[in-house]
Amino acid sequence: MPAASAPAPAPTPAPASAPTPASAPAAATELHGSASTGGVPAAPRGLRSRWAALGVLSTGMLMTVLDGSIVTVAMPAIQDDLGFTPAGLSWVVNAYLIAFGSLLLLTGRLGDLIGRKRMFLAGTGVFTGASLLAGFAGSPELLIAARFLQGLGSAMASAVSLGILVTLFTEPRQRAKAIAVFSFTGAAGASLGQVLGGVLTDALDWHWIFFINLPIGLAALALALPALPADRGLGLRAGADVLGAVLVTAGLMLGISSVVEAERYGWSSAHTLGFVALSLALLAGFAVRQAKARTPLVPLRIFRSPTVTGANLVQMLMVAALFSFQILVALYLQNVLGYGASATGLAMLPAAVVIGAVSLFASAPLNARFGERRVLLAGLALLVAALGLLTRLPVRADYVTDLLPVMLLAAGFGLALPALTALGMSGSDERDAGLASGLFNTTQQIGAALGVAVLSTLAASRTDSLLGTGHGHAESLTSGYHLAFGIGAGLLITALAVTAVLLRTGRRP
Numbered sequence: 001m002p003a004a005s006a007p008a009p010a011p012t013p014a015p016a017s018a019p020t021p022a023s024a025p026a027a028a029t030e031l032h033g034s035a036s037t038g039g040v041p042a043a044p045r046g047l048r049s050r051w052a053a054l055g056v057l058s059t060g061m062l063m064t065v066l067d068g069s070i071v072t073v074a075m076p077a078i079q080d081d082l083g084f085t086p087a088g089l090s091w092v093v094n095a096y097l098i099a100f101g102s103l104l105l106l107t108g109r110l111g112d113l114i115g116r117k118r119m120f121l122a123g124t125g126v127f128t129g130a131s132l133l134a135g136f137a138g139s140p141e142l143l144i145a146a147r148f149l150q151g152l153g154s155a156m157a158s159a160v161s162l163g164i165l166v167t168l169f170t171e172p173r174q175r176a177k178a179i180a181v182f183s184f185t186g187a188a189g190a191s192l193g194q195v196l197g198g199v200l201t202d203a204l205d206w207h208w209i210f211f212i213n214l215p216i217g218l219a220a221l222a223l224a225l226p227a228l229p230a231d232r233g234l235g236l237r238a239g240a241d242v243l244g245a246v247l248v249t250a251g252l253m254l255g256i257s258s259v260v261e262a263e264r265y266g267w268s269s270a271h272t273l274g275f276v277a278l279s280l281a282l283l284a285g286f287a288v289r290q291a292k293a294r295t296p297l298v299p300l301r302i303f304r305s306p307t308v309t310g311a312n313l314v315q316m317l318m319v320a321a322l323f324s325f326q327i328l329v330a331l332y333l334q335n336v337l338g339y340g341a342s343a344t345g346l347a348m349l350p351a352a353v354v355i356g357a358v359s360l361f362a363s364a365p366l367n368a369r370f371g372e373r374r375v376l377l378a379g380l381a382l383l384v385a386a387l388g389l390l391t392r393l394p395v396r397a398d399y400v401t402d403l404l405p406v407m408l409l410a411a412g413f414g415l416a417l418p419a420l421t422a423l424g425m426s427g428s429d430e431r432d433a434g435l436a437s438g439l440f441n442t443t444q445q446i447g448a449a450l451g452v453a454v455l456s457t458l459a460a461s462r463t464d465s466l467l468g469t470g471h472g473h474a475e476s477l478t479s480g481y482h483l484a485f486g487i488g489a490g491l492l493i494t495a496l497a498v499t500a501v502l503l504r505t506g507r508r509p
Helices: 026-032 047-082 091-114 116-135 140-168 172-203 213-227 242-260 270-292 300-304 306-335 341-370 372-390 399-409 411-426 430-468 473-502
Strands: none
Touching: 047 091, 047 116, 047 140, 047 172, 047 213, 047 306, 091 116, 091 140, 091 242, 091 430, 116 140, 116 213, 172 341, 242 270, 242 430, 270 300, 300 306, 306 341, 306 372, 306 411, 306 430, 306 473, 341 372, 341 399, 341 411, 372 399, 372 411, 372 473, 399 411, 430 473
């Protein structure tokens, strides 16, 4: 399932539309540079060089996913040590997700202007430095600020990673292999993070879950210098839509924060409704701005394709639903069943293992034989079954009979994400391949942030309501989790319907 701070393995473009070759004339490069990818860097000549560059990009993603899954396991220890309130604790996750999701479009455009390699190096450096700051945090305010900076660094690096990958792998078979490796790396990061987070928290303390990013970040920086292809970018004179960036960033931040604060103020309060309305107004202003701006962050033509629109909507629904799995199941194991941090990581390990195995070994041949749309439908159906089982979790659950089947059904995510990525990219033409990549990454982070905010808030509200009527603590917590799992299952059913209606032209590699 997706990691809390960086959802799922970052999607990589499918073999839908080949980018401009590195040897193309400068005029062709300018023609095909999109609003989110800019000038096309010169790809390494040899296959070995391309896979070395993929290894660097995968290392960067591993750091992002590792950080997210580590944090989810250590959150109870962070709350006890720093004195977070239950509502405030969600900001350890949300501060990262808000920065990541809302700044991807702007950092992607800046990567166009100054060069993707420079932006990747800068983002990795910011993330590594912010991890050091988070490790030394001694107050809730400092930790939340460090998490916001981590999200900024992740946005800077992730926004250009997909554009680099599109350029590196233009041959369909090689690109399919790169997708599988990239997806597997994300699953491995989630798996390693959950186990490593528990071990570090129990053996040392939670501060080390952030310090672990330092050697990974430094290694990524050292390897990226020789491995990644150099590019000069379009130049700062090409301009960025600053007003559009302000509108979308402010709109997303206000919207997500108002949902998180709804537990405190009430869903029907003037505070919640007012800030939601202001958020929607800012996002509407962003849409108007994109239609008129000379260099928009998101040219609206991309949404003319029902496949692109449908794939992004399905991804948002799927990621939002599955965040209830990773965060709330981890909390259920610790707060209801009494598992320690290490035991929680080990208990969730089978889910990450099956996701990684399916994405690496099964997704590509299944997509080739049956088409991405059918594979996506099958994956979503498995995930609906998984969350359906979670709505029946008892207060005193047995791991083998009640939880292990759910972990194995998580294989549906290993089927769904590669198929969904391929469909999302197949609906864009050549000049918009990079734009489609950036948009796909953005909707993933928005779905993650909204999933955490909405589902965790609703679960907490149900728990507080039952505690107020005299129900036991464990029973109240379990009922709150049941509500979140049920809503998550509903979101996945909606994703199934969208897939059936909009994604009707599943392409085969």
